[in-house]
Amino acid sequence: MSALKILVIPGSLRSGSLNARLAATAALEIAQAGAEVTHISLADFPLPIYDGDLQSKSGVPKHAVNLKRMLAAHHGVLIVTPEYNSSVPPLLKNAIDWVSRVQDAHETRGQVFRERAFAIAAASESRLGGTRALAALRLILTACHATVIPNQLALSFAGEAYDDMDRLRHPADIEALGALARQLIDVSQRMM
Numbered sequence: 672m673s674a675l676k677i678l679v680i681p682g683s684l685r686s687g688s689l690n691a692r693l694a695a696t697a698a699l700e701i702a703q704a705g706a707e708v709t710h711i712s713l714a715d716f717p718l719p720i721y722d723g724d725l726q727s728k729s730g731v732p733k734h735a736v737n738l739k740r741m742l743a744a745h746h747g748v749l750i751v752t753p754e755y756n757s758s759v760p761p762l763l764k765n766a767i768d769w770v771s772r773v774q775d776a777h778e779t780r781g782q783v784f785r786e787r788a789f790a791i792a793a794a795s796e797s798r799l800g801g802t803r804a805l806a807a808l809r810l811i812l813t814a815c816h817a818t819v820i821p822n823q824l825a826l827s828f829a830g831e832a833y834d835d836m837d838r839l840r841h842p843a844d845i846e847a848l849g850a851l852a853r854q855l856i857d858v859s860q861r862m863m
């Protein structure tokens with residue numbers, strides 16, 4: 672059997688991003704659990720705001736096609752999202768919207784979402800840890816026909832969640848991340 676490949680996508684480009692930091696921690700955890708991990712930045716897939724006229728005139732941008740192919744090359748995907756006004760940031764929503772418009776000739780609609788497992792996590796300075804963004808992201812991915820695993824991680828007070836070795840400090844966060852990584856690997860393996 673080929674190695675299990677997991678793609679990790681942080682939903683923030685900000686320097687010092689709490690979500691990029693959590694994505695890096697999660698990537699390490701998933702790799703330690705035995706999967707091959709690719710950790711990307713959406714900065715490498717710059718996309719205009721979705722506009723149906725733009726799509727009609729010029730087609731889907733090549734970066735959306737490349738991002739979709741990146742998803743297709745992996746068995747599972749972890750998305751780590753910031754919370755903006757109780758929802759996902761436009762960077763992430765726009766990327767998902769464009770990818771959902773990529774239609775390769777030999778594929779059915781939504782196949783790239785349907786055929787792999789998705790996990791979601793969020794980091795925020797607030798007590799809720801981005802829980803509302805997770806609910807929004809779960810809804811969006813489900814609308815795209817993705818299988819989103821039940822386990823998720825909302826990292827509360829994320830600026831203080833790490834020790835000086837850059838490891839998660841609180842047992843509940845460590846346990847939640849471990850459970851998320853194990854379930855993502857397990858469901859991805861079953862969908863291979």
Ligand SMILES: Cc1cc2nc3c(=O)[nH]c(=O)nc-3n(C[C@H](O)[C@H](O)[C@H](O)COP(=O)(O)O)c2cc1C
Nearest residue numbers: 683685688689690691753754755756757795797801
């Ligand atoms: C437009 C905007 C709206 C925000 N709304 C929320 C919110 O609803 N809940 C929350 O916990 N944090 C909210 N925040 C704070 C972000 O969670 C915080 O800036 C976080 O660090 C962003 O993620 P990043 O560090 O990965 O870039 C908001 C920030 C911005 C810029």
